[in-house]
Every structure is written in C-alpha cells, then in structure tokens.
Amino acid sequence: MTIQKRIMRVQELLGLAHENAQSPEDKELLLTAIEALWFIWRNGQLHEFEEYYEDEGTNAPERIIAAFDTLEEAQAWLKARPIPPDMAHVLIANEYHIIMSSADRQKRYLPPSPTLAYHIAEMTRDGLPPAVAHFATREEAWDWFKAQTAPPLQSVLQIGGEHYLAVYYRNIQHRALFPFSVADRLKKTPPSAP
Template sequence: MNPLVLSDAQQVIGRRWRERQSPEQERILRLARDVLDFISATGQWYPFADFRLDDGHRAVQSSAEDGPQELRELLIQTERYFGKLLDEPTAAGEQASIQLILDAFRFISSTRQYSAFGDFVEHVEFHAPPFVVASFESQEEAEAWLENHPAPPAFADILIGGRYHDVVYERETDFRRLPWNRDLERYLAWLKRVEPPVAAAEFATREEAEAWLRSQPNPSRRVWVTIAGEFFLAAYHPNINHRALYPLSMAEGYEEEAEEGPGD
C-alpha cells in the first residue's frame, strides 16, 4: 500500500467540504480528516497497512468499551456516513479512498485507541504545535533510539534539541533517517499571523521561564510568554509529557509559507 493513498483519501474529504454545510456535516468531515492525520502523525502507517491486509479487518465493529462516549458516538456516525457514501453513484472512482477511510475508523476501534485519538483531536482543535512522538536532547541520543527501535514510527515527527525532525523508515529495506524539517517554523509563522502574540507571562531569563513552565501542574498546550522582551511559545506535549519553549524568531523567513495552518 502506497502512503500517498492517505493523501488521496484526504482529497475525497475535501471535495465534500462546503462553505455552508451543517454543523453535523462539518464535524463528520473534520473527524474523518483527523483519523487519517492521527495514523500518519503517530507513525502507524505500517500497522495500519498490515491491518488492511487482514481479510477479517472489515468485520471489526466500533466498540462501546473504551474512550469518551461523545467521541465514540461521533466515530460511529462518521463511519455510517462514509459507509453510505460508498454505495452512492456520486462516489464513482472514489470507492478505494472511501474504503480506506472506513478502514481507518475500524483500525482505531480494533486497536482500542479511542483515548489516544481523542487526545489527538483535542490537540488539533487547540491548534497546538505539530504533533511529536518523542523528544531527545541530542542527535546521538535520537540516532541510538532510531537504530534500536524494532519498528520506528514512520512519517512521524520527533524533537531533537528543540528542532523538528522526520522519522524516515522503510520497512522493506530497513532504511532509517532523521532529517530536519521546517514544520515548527511554518507553524510559528502561521500562529503569529492568525493570533498576534500577547504574553501571558514575562521573564528576565530563560531559566526563569523554564522553572515556571516546569512548575505548572496542568500546563496549557500553548501560551505566549516573553523572555528578555522576546516572544516564545511555551508548549506542552502531553502524549510524551514534554514541555518546551520555542522562540518566535524561528518563524522569520517563513511567513509566506504559512498560508494554511493546523486543521485548515
């Protein structure tokens, strides 16, 4: 299965987006988008591909045993919507992508990832920094993790010294790399444009800001602060319990690339 099929499925969702659609339709389409993004962002491409190869995977039914009830009900509604769409004449030529979307919902159910997916949806809705699956202080530490990982999370992002990197992994050849990417820079440029920074707290030094961030029992996923007059985004990545300070200066030069942001 080619990873580009996830992009094809996203296009099917996009073609059904309307400016004046019902709130229910919007929730359904957003959730379908988020399910596909969740599989990619969490590095579950290969587990999902293996799931689809199992002849019995389409018999999986949504479970009522795990996760928030509201989310489970919305997942069931969304699955029904795309199940009905699969048989409509207007979906001619899109059946493969629609089936992939349905399989993505069943993958979440089969692997009991309602709670993790619910956290991811909250992450998206809050326009938090790009999702990461791990954080390391040094390149050497990250390389050791990648080398020893039995099944690296392909296509996911990780942090190395506060910079974003892709996890590149090809199972067939065991090819592994951690190239730097510009996801954070583009995100900060986008956030600056749509939400001009207003500091929630001010600090004289980075050490003071880090101590403040560590002391927060339930930190916000993102909040602007200033350190010696410079803006920083204080961020919290709850899935890995990581707190970070991202300087807004990283966005310089990326403003023109930040036309679309998280969730658009």
C-alpha cells in the first residue's frame, strides 16, 4: 500500500472515530490527528514522512535534521531559520543536541541531549551485540563505512577492541561513528531530585 493510500485510509478511520466520539475533547483530539496528516500532505512532506515512517521501524537512533562540526555553525544555521524546528535533533561535533525555542521563537537553544546514550544503553542491556566488522583503527572503519553504497541505518563495528555504532542518517545523507562508551555518561549523571 502506498503512503498516499495509507494516509487516506488512516484519515477515513480517524473520521469515523471522530463521528462516533462522545466527548468534545475526544472529537478535538481526533481532529488534531486528521489535521496533522493533512499538514504533512499539503506541505509537500509526504515522501519525507514515508521515509521517517520506514526508519521508525528499524530501531535505529533518533533522526537528526542537520550535522555541524561546531556549536557556532549550528547556532548560525538555527538563527538563519525563520521558524526554528522545535524538538528536532541535530549533531554538533558528533553529539546529539535538541532544538528548543521560546514561545515567540526569538530565543533559540541547543542543549545537549542524552538520546544516543539511552539508545546504546538499551542496545547493550542484555550484553554487547555482535559486530558486523572488525578494524584496528577508526580510519580503517571510516573508510569501510564511507565505501558502503547503501549502508544500513545502524550497524555495530569493533574498532581496536571497542564497540562503535555506525549510523547512517539517510534523510540528510550523513554518516557518523559513535563509541558505545557514550552510554557510560548515563551512569555518571546524578539522579534528579524527586
């Protein structure tokens, strides 16, 4: 079933649920879902949504919408956007950050996000996953990864005895290598006060 047909069918089901909803609040929530699908369709984001939908079923790390070498580059990019993409993730120096802004969209922030650390922690909960390839150096691994014409969204590599996650963000054609040790940061972070 094509994504167009899938969205139309979902809208039909939501429409039926809307008609049968008892409370005004439920009706409003269902209408919000219907309008969200129309937003995707009418803003020309159907194919992006289809790719996003496919990626969500892979258990790959959270998508990013851009990657930068420095915080200054990321801030300049964010400042130049008339409407900030709130709650989207970007990579800055190979670390996840989340885009946030004030209600009036004038103040924009890029705080670090533990998203990748949680992803790797979940991957290793029952032990280290097997590596698909082994390399002596990061350069060898990177050359191998760059040579992959259609890399999987994520794969585990072993580099010099340490496990790495090779991630391909196909929405922006970006590749990144992350050491599994980033999950160790979760152990060092003190728990929040109740």
